[in-house]
Amino acid sequence: MANNNRIFVGTFAESTSLTNFSVKIGYISVLNGKITQKGFIDEFEQLEKSGVLSDYEIIKLSKDQFLIPGFVDCHTHAPQFPNIGLGLDRPLLEWLAKYTFPLEKKYQDTEFAAKVYDQVVQRLLKNGTTTACYFGSLHMEGTLELVKSAINHQQRALVGKVSMNKINEAGYYNDTEKELKEVETFVQTVIALKNDLVEPVVTPRFALSCDKILMDGLSKIANKYNCRIQSHLSENLQEIEYVLETNDNCKCYGDVYDKSGILNNRCIMAHAVHLTDDELKLLPSRGVSVAHCPASNTRLKSGLCPVRRLLNASITVGLGTDVSGGDNATILDAIRRSMDVSTYLELQGQPNSALDWKEAFYLATLGGAEALNLDDKIGNFEVGKDFDALLVDVYAKGGQIEKYKDTLETTNEEYASDLLQRFVFLGDDRNIVQVYVKGVKVKDNL
Numbered sequence: 001m002a003n004n005n006r007i008f009v010g011t012f013a014e015s016t017s018l019t020n021f022s023v024k025i026g027y028i029s030v031l032n033g034k035i036t037q038k039g040f041i042d043e044f045e046q047l048e049k050s051g052v053l054s055d056y057e058i059i060k061l062s063k064d065q066f067l068i069p070g071f072v073d074c075h076t077h078a079p080q081f082p083n084i085g086l087g088l089d090r091p092l093l094e095w096l097a098k099y100t101f102p103l104e105k106k107y108q109d110t111e112f113a114a115k116v117y118d119q120v121v122q123r124l125l126k127n128g129t130t131t132a133c134y135f136g137s138l139h140m141e142g143t144l145e146l147v148k149s150a151i152n153h154q155q156r157a158l159v160g161k162v163s164m165n166k167i168n169e170a171g172y173y174n175d176t177e178k179e180l181k182e183v184e185t186f187v188q189t190v191i192a193l194k195n196d197l198v199e200p201v202v203t204p205r206f207a208l209s210c211d212k213i214l215m216d217g218l219s220k221i222a223n224k225y226n227c228r229i230q231s232h233l234s235e236n237l238q239e240i241e242y243v244l245e246t247n248d249n250c251k252c253y254g255d256v257y258d259k260s261g262i263l264n265n266r267c268i269m270a271h272a273v274h275l276t277d278d279e280l281k282l283l284p285s286r287g288v289s290v291a292h293c294p295a296s297n298t299r300l301k302s303g304l305c306p307v308r309r310l311l312n313a314s315i316t317v318g319l320g321t322d323v324s325g326g327d328n329a330t331i332l333d334a335i336r337r338s339m340d341v342s343t344y345l346e347l348q349g350q351p352n353s354a355l356d357w358k359e360a361f362y363l364a365t366l367g368g369a370e371a372l373n374l375d376d377k378i379g380n381f382e383v384g385k386d387f388d389a390l391l392v393d394v395y396a397k398g399g400q401i402e403k404y405k406d407t408l409e410t411t412n413e414e415y416a417s418d419l420l421q422r423f424v425f426l427g428d429d430r431n432i433v434q435v436y437v438k439g440v441k442v443k444d445n446l
């Protein structure tokens, strides 16, 4: 339907907090991309009888289908996708020098950038990632190609041109003045597009790539344009050692960012695997969120991030795939890995560490939206929010979830919750049959 006004009738699941998860059978109406109403089935039947729905496309879900909020990937590196699955036998700093910086350097070639980014955005939408917070590369023009791809394919995207001014073996860095100028131009260019799905993010790569002058300058730009900031924090023990060696006036890694005014409630830090007790207080006091990237932390042997400890310290946490430190570009995988890693910690003697599937589902949806400060717009099906959603068919043709017994004649909430559980543990992109971003259908395999 041209006006994109739709009513979905069937099961929908959502979180309203870490501990509050619900599965309901009812309806959700979407008008001009926004959720305008939701309610129970009998209320829908009344609306249908009253004839007020003539302008709407009515989508009736089957018993084995349900709607969930779109997945939020709080941290991934778009230029690193061609390296996915490669070089993961090395720890972080070696992996960056040998694999990552040489690849990212190639994005000087804008045509190459455009090609890769177009594929990345489409792949993530297919996987159900309706919102992604991206690191681009050092190159302004190349990173603008990522912005273009997100706009063309209608993905909600926060995009950062990566900043680096410290010398490295690959020669992958900028002179400070040039860097600050390009970041400001990048931010201005993205803001000038006035696209409501895409925003710029100021992106100092990490403390080992940026000196204090650059970091101070980036902080100023972020404040001037009220921009978000993203970076990496306390990912790997050797990294932390070097950061402290080169910043002897700082008592912890977080201090390096704090001294430049980087830490605020528009800032999201990836990893935070090895936070000190001081940092556990510092981050929430500044309103900083964390993108938890369990696949990458395991693959690069960075460590097991104690997510429960972060959550107990009142830090807002979302999930990140961190490709290509992470080997999988799906938030479904991040959900599972977050459960695994937190369970290992519990098995090693840290009580109550393990996340259950509903908590991991929250991190993948509302938690991610909160971490990116987008929870006024997305993260669940609250009336007034944008309709970013996945239509899931648990027994989709070709998928790997098989029916071993007949489905119930009539659906109920317990049955629906079991279906969702199976999808969380076993599902993949084949089960995600439709994807909506702000009410627009961006994938349709129904």
Ligand SMILES: Nc1nc2[nH]cnc2c(=O)[nH]1
Pocket: 077, 092, 096, 100, 205, 206, 232, 235, 296, 322, 325
């Ligand atoms: N995982 C990861 N950590 C980083 N720290 C600095 N840069 C990177 C990166 O590209 N990936």
Ligand SMILES: [Zn+2]
Pocket: 075, 076, 077, 232, 270, 322, 325
């Ligand atoms: Zn990263």
